[in-house]
Amino acid sequence: MEKEQDVTVAKSAGFCPGVKRAIDKVLELEAAGKKPVYTIGPLIHNKQVTDMLAAKQITSIDRPQDAADKSGVLVIRAHGITPQFQQEVQSCGMEVVDATCPLVKHAQNIIDKFAQQGYHTVIVGDGGHAEVIGLLGYTQGKGVVVSGPEEAARLPHFDKVNVVSQTTQKESVFYETAEEVKKHADECQISNTICQPTKDRQKETIELAKSADLVIVVGGRHSANTARLALLCKGLAPAVLHVETESELEVQPVQRAKKIFITAGASTPNWVIDRVAARVREIRKPNAKSVLSGLFGKMWHFLVRNCFYTAFAAAALAYVCMRLEGVPTDGNLLAFAGLFVFALTAFNRAAEAEPGQNKRFLTLASLLAAAGAVGCAAPVGKGALALGIVFLLAGFAYPYRHLLKFQLLSLPGTKDVVTALGWAYACAFLPAYTHGMLLRKAAYLAVFYTVLLVFMRSVTLGFTSANKDLIIGRESFYKAFGMKKTKWAVTLVLLALTAALGTLLSLTWKPALVGMLLIGHLYTVFIVIYYYSKTSTRSVKDETLIDGQFFVLWALSGLAAYL
Numbered sequence: 001m002e003k004e005q006d007v008t009v010a011k012s013a014g015f016c017p018g019v020k021r022a023i024d025k026v027l028e029l030e031a032a033g034k035k036p037v038y039t040i041g042p043l044i045h046n047k048q049v050t051d052m053l054a055a056k057q058i059t060s061i062d063r064p065q066d067a068a069d070k071s072g073v074l075v076i077r078a079h080g081i082t083p084q085f086q087q088e089v090q091s092c093g094m095e096v097v098d099a100t101c102p103l104v105k106h107a108q109n110i111i112d113k114f115a116q117q118g119y120h121t122v123i124v125g126d127g128g129h130a131e132v133i134g135l136l137g138y139t140q141g142k143g144v145v146v147s148g149p150e151e152a153a154r155l156p157h158f159d160k161v162n163v164v165s166q167t168t169q170k171e172s173v174f175y176e177t178a179e180e181v182k183k184h185a186d187e188c189q190i191s192n193t194i195c196q197p198t199k200d201r202q203k204e205t206i207e208l209a210k211s212a213d214l215v216i217v218v219g220g221r222h223s224a225n226t227a228r229l230a231l232l233c234k235g236l237a238p239a240v241l242h243v244e245t246e247s248e249l250e251v252q253p254v255q256r257a258k259k260i261f262i263t264a265g266a267s268t269p270n271w272v273i274d275r276v277a278a279r280v281r282e283i284r285k286p287n288a289k290s291v292l293s294g295l296f297g298k299m300w301h302f303l304v305r306n307c308f309y310t311a312f313a314a315a316a317l318a319y320v321c322m323r324l325e326g327v328p329t330d331g332n333l334l335a336f337a338g339l340f341v342f343a344l345t346a347f348n349r350a351a352e353a354e355p356g357q358n359k360r361f362l363t364l365a366s367l368l369a370a371a372g373a374v375g376c377a378a379p380v381g382k383g384a385l386a387l388g389i390v391f392l393l394a395g396f397a398y399p400y401r402h403l404l405k406f407q408l409l410s411l412p413g414t415k416d417v418v419t420a421l422g423w424a425y426a427c428a429f430l431p432a433y434t435h436g437m438l439l440r441k442a443a444y445l446a447v448f449y450t451v452l453l454v455f456m457r458s459v460t461l462g463f464t465s466a467n468k469d470l471i472i473g474r475e476s477f478y479k480a481f482g483m484k485k486t487k488w489a490v491t492l493v494l495l496a497l498t499a500a501l502g503t504l505l506s507l508t509w510k511p512a513l514v515g516m517l518l519i520g521h522l523y524t525v526f527i528v529i530y531y532y533s534k535t536s537t538r539s540v541k542d543e544t545l546i547d548g549q550f551f552v553l554w555a556l557s558g559l560a561a562y563l
């Protein structure tokens with residue numbers, strides 16, 4: 001959880017794994033050129049997300065017959081559907097992708113198992129909710145929905161009954177209802193099917209809402225789980241605000257409250273939570289920023305968000321590689337590294353940006369930088385120039401790999417590996433090649449060092465992107481392999497780097513430089529540990545810190561020259 005100015009943002013706020021998975025699925029289909037994409041019912045109950053999906057021509061329909069283009073793909077949303085409807089969907093002749101959350105499937109399986117043994121089913125949930133309608137389909141016509149113990153009190157007598165829950169139900173309501181159902185049955189099976197992410201969210205909310213003066217619940221008005229979360233908070237905190245976006249925040253209660261707790265439903269994207277949290281902090285700032293610091297902040301934001309900072313970071317890393325390789329500092333090659341990395345980073349960022357988010361500026365700037373990079377590489381030689389152009393073309397094709405059918409670039413984890421190779425070419429390979437050092441051990445070392453460092457940078461940035469629900473596919477290592485394997489991979493990379501630098505130091509190979517790089521390595525270790533324990537979303541500060549490692553290494557290797 002993030003805490004600042006007595007404003008706490010819940011760690012569990014934002015998309016639950018089931019929603020995140022369903023959204024990733026439709027975005028991957030859209031990116032793979034499988035259009036149009038239809039979802040059976042809205043994917044989630046959040047206007048900001050459904051607007052974003054509509055802009056990508058991902059639309060919601062009620063039945064397969066409503067699809068205007070039968071060559072499209074039908075996606076079953078996270079809430080799931082009834083088995084009867086599933087059959088209808090599967091036999092409609094269109095490609096079908098099932099994005100039912102595995103935890104909803106688990107609830108469906110439990111109902112199915114007991115229904116087959118002759119049990120009646122009582123579902124504790126909202127009668128009209130899509131998930132509950134789907135669950136009812138597994139009860140073999142012997143299911144009933146109740147919202148709580150009061151409705152359960154009016155139930156008839158059952159011989160055998162299985163009590164289950166909508167996955168987002170409040171736990172206390174479920175158990176109170178189950179106790180009531182028990183009174184109406186000879187045999188009562190209680191199956192708590194509230195999913196773990198919901199339990200975690202409720203637990204954290206109960207703990208933190210109690211000590212807050214104001215709870216802000218962020219999420220769609222039509223989202224059942226957000227409404228339930230707001231209701232839960234009303235019983236715990238003196239004041240609760242339910243807002244869809246930051247524009248609905250009321251200034252006075254936000255200013256007056258001593259402690260604010262911000263939470264959100266499972267269908268609220270992190271970028272909406274971020275904006276609400278930023279607005280709350282802005283309202284609570286005691287004094288307006290000085291003109292100078294405001295101006296500096298804006299300028300910094302511009303440099304980072306538009307990839308200029310990353311370009312300088314690449315030039316800084318190229319300098320470190322030149323020191324490792326023992327080649328003279330070459331201004332032309334430093335400029336090449338900066339322009340090359342800028343061109344690729346800005347082009348890919350422009351491709352991901354929504355219209356109006358500097359898309360045109362970034363595209364134009366990246367093309368100019370690519371031309372500049374080619375100009376810098378031209379004097380080096382035809383081979384280096386050709387390789388540079390190949391890398392640039394591959395980088396420019398990357399956002400359109402699905403359309404161009406570059407399957408190789410769509411393999412899991414390729415994004416981070418290709419980024420590392422691109423940087424290694426610009427920062428380490430080209431300086432060694434230019435100065436005839438390509439076959440020296442120092443050149444191998446610099447390439448190895450750059451690949452590992454940039455791979456870690458890319459994985460760490462990918463991790464913060466995932467927290468921000470950015471549209472990243474399985475090409476990102478973190479998304480492809482999950483948190484556990486990513487941690488292992490990065491730990492191994494850190495150990496390999498530490499071992500390599502430690503061995504060089506013990507061999508007294510360039511001891512001043514290697515010693516300084518080992519000190520700089522501590523910063524990298526800190527960054528990695530910090531970002532694996534941080535669950536908030538990527539900000540300018542995060543990019544500053546992550547790419548800042550290259551400036552630290554640059555400063556330390558520059559210092560080593562005077563030792």
Ligand code: SF4
Nearest residue numbers: 016018101103167195
């Ligand atoms: S709330 Fe739980 S069950 Fe529902 S989609 Fe999210 S993770 Fe799955």
